[in-house]
Amino acid sequence: MPEVTPKDVVTFWVDEVGPDKWYKADDAVDAEIRKRFGDVWQTAAAGGLRDWKCGPSRTLAYLLVTDQFPRNMFRDEARSFQTDRQARSAAMRALAQGWDVRVAEPQRQFFYLPLVHSEVLEDQERGLRLVLTRLSQRDGSVGRENLLHARAHREVIRRFGRFPHRNACLGRPTSGAEATFLSNGGYGAVVRQLQAAA
Numbered sequence: 001m002p003e004v005t006p007k008d009v010v011t012f013w014v015d016e017v018g019p020d021k022w023y024k025a026d027d028a029v030d031a032e033i034r035k036r037f038g039d040v041w042q043t044a045a046a047g048g049l050r051d052w053k054c055g056p057s058r059t060l061a062y063l064l065v066t067d068q069f070p071r072n073m074f075r076d077e078a079r080s081f082q083t084d085r086q087a088r089s090a091a092m093r094a095l096a097q098g099w100d101v102r103v104a105e106p107q108r109q110f111f112y113l114p115l116v117h118s119e120v121l122e123d124q125e126r127g128l129r130l131v132l133t134r135l136s137q138r139d140g141s142v143g144r145e146n147l148l149h150a151r152a153h154r155e156v157i158r159r160f161g162r163f164p165h166r167n168a169c170l171g172r173p174t175s176g177a178e179a180t181f182l183s184n185g186g187y188g189a190v191v192r193q194l195q196a197a198a
Contacts, residue, residue, distance in 0.1 A: 004040045006052050006061030010107070012036065013064050019106050019142060022068075030072045038073060041065055045083050053090050056099040060110060062090050067114045078169050087114040088123070095130070105135060106142040116153050119162045124154040148198075152190045163187075 013022075021029055043049055044066050052062040067087035074080045091114040094100055100111035112134075115127030128150040135143030156163055164178035165186055174182070185192070 004037060006058040009037065009040070009061040009064050010057060013068070014107055025075065030075065033069050034073045037065060037069055041069055041073065041083070044086060053093065056094070056102040059090055059094045059099055060103055060107060063087055063094075063110050063114065066090065067117060068110060076169050078171070080169070081117075081166065084114065084117060088118060091115060100130075101134060109135060109142065109146050112146070112150075116150050119157060121154070121157050121161070124150075124157045128154050148191060148194060151194055152187060155190050155194070156187060 017029055040049070044052075044062070049062055049065070052058045052065075066083035070083055071080050074082075091111055094111055100108055103111065109131070112127050112130045115123040115130070118124060118127070128147075131143065131146045131150045135141070135146055137143050137147060153163075160175075160178060160181070162172075164174060164182055166172070167174045167178065181189075
């Protein structure tokens with residue numbers, strides 16, 4: 001089997017899957033990612049793919065492999081979050097180099113998601129600012145949708161200091177307040193509240 005390249009990853013995600021399916025649960029897409037890129041993720045998880053973390057497009061591919069793909073490949077499993085630290089580190093380096101703004105929208109958003117996925121409030125605040133200032137916020141744009149979800153993520157971290165919906169798969173105890181939050185709609189309820197307030 002030929003070696004997977006950064007271009008293979010980006011072409012698959014941008015051209016084959018496309019924005020309409022990026023955030024929708026789709027068993028077929030998840031299975032295809034596992035089949036084509038599962039080994040690449042394993043390499044990244046073991047500390048490999050260091051040569052991918054140089055330049056805008058290669059780093060984009062690395063972020064997809066470490067931040068986005070595990071959320072598709074391992075839904076409701078701890079492995080979904082296993083390479084989050086690596087993704088955050090690569091994103092921070094890319095942001096310091098200004099590589100994010102050299103990537104077109106809508107795929108630019110994947111430089112910010114490692115911060116939006118973080119359970120550290122400071123990361124949430126920075127991720128929200130980046131989405132607000134570096135993605136288009138016109139009506140109907142991907143940036144507007146990203147902004148809504150960045151605000152929702154930040155609100156959950158402000159309230160709990162972590163994402164309660166991750167507790168079960170990570171083996172963390174759930175507090176009474178978190179249990180109430182989850183039973184009352186959890187993250188989806190926060191999104192709806194923000195939409196109603198807009």
